[in-house]
């Protein structure tokens with residue numbers, strides 16, 4: 001017998017004597033919606049609030065973002081070629097649109113698209129089909145995820161409904177972090193130490 | 203203090219610093235968990251109950267869901283493997299590495315690979331394996347093992363870690379946690395880029411869509427599928443849930459229960475190799491479904507333990523774990539979940555771990571916090587019973603033999619006679635009764651005055 005057959009027959013033998021089986025429970029979508037969200041005038045406002053609560057940063061202006069990058073010493077980075085129109089010609093900041101693995105420690109920021117964002121948790125949704133280069137969204141100290149206002153959904157449940165057939169969907173809620181050493185919170189372990197959402201109008 | 207249980211001895215002899223680290227870490231996480239759930243939901247118990255039912259339902263239809271998951275993965279272009287035991291898993295992973303011409307592996311945190319000692323096996327077969335979760339990485343350079351399923355190095359302090367880093371050649375002694383983290387970041391980054399294979403576990407699997415879910419804070423699991431050609435996921439067969447919609451419930455629960463976060467930083471939903479046009483990420487994905495005695499647990503009267511989503515909440519809240527730490531459980535899974543799961547997964551080594559179900563005061567806190575509502579105290583009692591019936595030596599230590607008492611209770615005539623003699627007990631010094639069980643009992647207690655025997659008389663004369 002193959003391992004597969006052995007496992008299936010062991011499962012069936014284990015379950016056969018059960019007199020009755022547990023039914024699948026019904027539950028409403030509202031069950032898992034966080035009720036501590038507070039009152040917000042719009043989804044972008046809620047998203048901005050929750051993102052900041054998760055130690056992320058929210059920008060809705062390209063100029064303000066450029067200013068922030070300069071303050072952080074972010075003068076060289078990668079940018080998704082489809083977004084480069086927005087970010088070229090910044091004074092004192094250089095971007096490349098081909099991700100070069102050899103420069104992985106030189107890029108101080110990476111700009112890629114997000115396919116959605118979740119207002120209730122301040123989460124960015126990164127799908128493989130809209131991420132121009134996985135490493136660009138992960139390796140540089142600063143990751144900037146670009147999306148439109150209309151990409152923001154209210155709940156985690158809605159974001160899951162939008163998975164489609166993408167093979168790699170990532171929910172990113174704030175910067176990479178650890179509390180492994182004595183429970184002390186440190187941001188920026190393997191992934192970005194600064195997680196930014198840039199939300200543009202349509 | 204005289205102690206009978208191994209776990210008591212470990213707790214008694216524990217380095218006070220380690221005790222303090224375990225205790226405070228556990229307490230803090232318990233408080234955060236409670237605060238997050240209370241803040242966010244009017245009735246958080248309802249979520250636990252629904253989640254428990256979903257998992258129980260899935261387990262009781264596991265053959266169907268596993269078949270469905272297999273087909274969904276294959277449709278997504280994922281190669282699916284099955285492995286009955288540790289040897290089969292290890293051989294499967296090695297074979298995939300050899301067939302893909304792979305030499306170097308970066309590995310994300312996975313408890314099932316601890317069960318099967320995958321790392322040692324691959325190293326013995328000439329492969330290079332690097333643990334990438336910061337805690338697991340530190341354990342690897344120390345040749346140590348996790349003491350907690352979520353925070354594996356909760357028993358270590360920064361000075362010990364700084365010494366290990368110095369020994370490993372990661373710079374001069376520096377015990378600043380931020381410096382430690384940055385050094386690991388720099389060192390591991392090159393390992394990711396050099397690796398051929400990224401190996402992960404899975405926190406959940408959606409049978410409907412053929413997706414695994416990985417829940418991490420550090421981002422190492424993302425890196426384990428960014429610069430390498432092959433992704434292997436080693437997954438226990440109990441990780442299934444029916445649909446993607448269910449995943450929403452479970453990721454909400456695991457973050458809050460484990461670390462008190464609304465969501466863990468990264469929740470990855472992975473169902474196949476990278477898309478066309480994506481320059482980074484695996485070209486092939488393998489899922490290895492592991493039994494390793496899970497089907498035995500499924501056949502037992504403790505099958506509810508297979509609902510466990512490894513959040514660690516029951517460890518953090520447990521008064522025994524807080525005193526003893528995780529290593530005291532001498533197995534991969536510590537704490538209340540481990541006291542049930544570890545003896546069951548031990549197979550014919552059950553007697554060696556048969557004392558673990560006794561490492562509980564049955565206070566019920568573990569059940570109360572469990573996000574899938576596992577009745578852990580009931581399961582502990584069932585295992586105590588099993589240990590007694592099988593005459594496991596370690597389970598008997600410190601327990602007086604209650605044979606005489608049991609006979610007495612099961613014979614109405616004898617019971618009646620004994621009761622009528624109850625009053626004589628008040629006139630003899632009971633400490634002197636030369637029965638070992640009575641002695642053991644009285645060592646810490648005082649027998650109250652016998653006041654019974656009146657009920658039968660009263661009942662008989664009742665008109």
Ligand code: SF4
Pocket residue numbers: 509510511512513514515516517539568571572573574575576
């Ligand atoms: S038994 Fe429950 S509380 Fe304990 S680790 Fe598993 S899911 Fe969490």
